[in-house]
Amino acid sequence: MPRLLVVHHTPSPALQAVLEAVREGAALVEEVELAVRPALSAGPADLLAADGLLLGTPANIGYMSGALKHFFDTVYYPCLDATAGLPYGVYVHGNDDTAGALTSIQRITGALRWRQVAAPVSLVGAPGTAELDAVRELAATVAISL
Numbered sequence: 793m794p795r796l797l798v799v800h801h802t803p804s805p806a807l808q809a810v811l812e813a814v815r816e817g818a819a820l821v822e823e824v825e826l827a828v829r830p831a832l833s834a835g836p837a838d839l840l841a842a843d844g845l846l847l848g849t850p851a852n853i854g855y856m857s858g859a860l861k862h863f864f865d866t867v868y869y870p871c872l873d874a875t876a877g878l879p880y881g882v883y884v885h886g887n888d889d890t891a892g893a894l895t896s897i898q899r900i901t902g903a904l905r906w907r908q909v910a911a912p913v914s915l916v917g918a919p920g921t922a923e924l925d926a927v928r929e930l931a932a933t934v935a936i937s938l
């Protein structure tokens with residue numbers, strides 16, 4: 793069964809609600825195994841065992857969170873060759889501007905030659921019904937692509 797890995801940094805209730813929506817969206821797709829790992833604890837073994845990836849982070853000072861950056865620093869060279877073409881999606885949550893965080897992620901995923909299979913989801917402020925639905929759809933879209 794294909795495995796979807798979610799690597800996330802979830803430091804607040806708003807991001808916890810988003811993570812729950814990820815679980816709900818992925819659960820809509822049968823025959824996909826879900827593995828959810830905090831970015832500070834995820835490593836090459838998690839990534840190499842995955843068939844696809846969903847990244848989630850807050851925007852921090854115009855960049856991805858340090859936690860997600862740590863994940864990239866940890867996996868970049870160990871996984872550079874083996875994960876080329878990996879299908880992935882991403883969500884970013886911020887209080888006012890997520891553009892820099894998203895750009896920083898796409899720069900690294902581009903260098904890794906991962907394949908973005910769903911439009912990125914940028915969330916600003918308290919996530920409401922529409923925002924959480926968009927996250928569910930993101931997770932389902934990435935899961936379906938596996």
Ligand SMILES: Cc1cc2nc3c(=O)[nH]c(=O)nc-3n(C[C@H](O)[C@H](O)[C@H](O)COP(=O)(O)O)c2cc1C
Binds near residue numbers: 803805850853855918
């Ligand atoms: C040090 C720090 C830097 C931040 N930088 C940004 C930023 O550049 N852009 C933005 O939209 N939000 C920024 N935020 C807000 C976080 O993205 C936000 O707190 C996080 O997504 C959790 O959302 P919540 O506080 O509504 O629960 C920052 C927060 C902190 C603590």
